[in-house]
Amino acid sequence: MISWGRKCIGTVVLIVAMSAIAACGNNKAADGNAVQTGNKAEQTAAASAAPAETGNKPSSEGATRTIAGEFGEVEVPVNPQRVAAIYLEDYLKALGVTPVVQWYHPSWGKQDYLNLDVPEFDISGSIEALLDKNPDLIIADGGVDAAKYEQYSLVAPTYRLPESVLQDSRLILTAVADALGIPEKGKAVLAEYDQKVADGKAALQQALGQEKVAVIRLNVADKTVALFGVKNRFTGVLYNQFGLTPVPMAAEMTEFQSIISEEVIPELQADHIIVFPDNGEWDTAANQEAIRILDGPLWKNLPAVKNGNIYRMERSHWQSGAITANLMKLDDLLKAFVK
Structure with a gap:
């Protein structure tokens, strides 16, 4: 298994280079939508409304489990401690989880209404800023295409929400809660919301x-x-x-x-x-x-x-x-x- 964590500046350069190669190897879809690979299992997994768990390991420090996102299966921590949720910080706050960074764009600002006291991550800039925060899990929404997903995946295990949940905030909440390993908390928050x-x-x-x-x-x-x-x-x-x-x-x-x-x-x-x-x-x-x-x-x-x-x-x-x-x-x- 890849060891995730803090990398040196030289590694950042390697990441950017690898990301560029990965981006060139992926077809681009119209309107910026992510392209499905030819892997039938990945396409099937992408159609599910929430992350599917397979082969869960005992809940202990360092334990992982496998869930299925838009771009296939990913091995994530059973109990993630340092989560970056790109443009999904609202759902983390609703679930009582504080992200390690908050999404930010120079032209659009950030979600000020959340009043989060965490560093900003400029998504238009270098990935080094995110790398420096050493997340153990990254969760991303539909704004992340296949190329960007590969880049994030070099920093930490990355779960990209399935397209099938993106039009419904209730489904997104359930998917995020499941990825965090707190599905019961998700159900409680959703019941209160409803x-x-x-x-x-x-x-x-x-x-x-x-x-x-x-x-x-x-x-x-x-x-x-x-x-x-x-x-x-x-x-x-x-x-x-x-x-x-x-x-x-x-x-x-x-x-x-x-x-x-x-x-x-x-x-x-x-x-x-x-x-x-x-x-x-x-x-x-x-x-x-x-x-x-x-x-x-x-x-x-x-x-x-x-x-x-x-x-x-x-x-x-x-x-x-x-x-x-x-x-x-x-x-x-x-x-x-x-x-």
């Missing part, structure tokens, strides 16, 4: 009935407006779990989001409009020009705006579809709609 969602859904339905809701994002850099559809991984939960009624345009969308002109906004037929910026805070200086859109005559004449039914939300948790973020969105909605 109860809060059920209670919130009942309160929202009583308050709103069939009134139609639109979710809008202000894209600050190019000063455009995006309508989020019912299949959006960030806000689709409002409709498929919280029971809100989407505006017709959002209900008919097959894509995650659609850029719409200001002239189209009155056609949304929205009784309520939820809006947030794509980056920064509402009072960030760079956002002020984009925010002026909301002061234009088309917006001011909307029935939703005239009735005071436009709600400015904070972008951090509204641009995550994970468990903690979803409950924070539910709290926002209850405060806005349930009097």
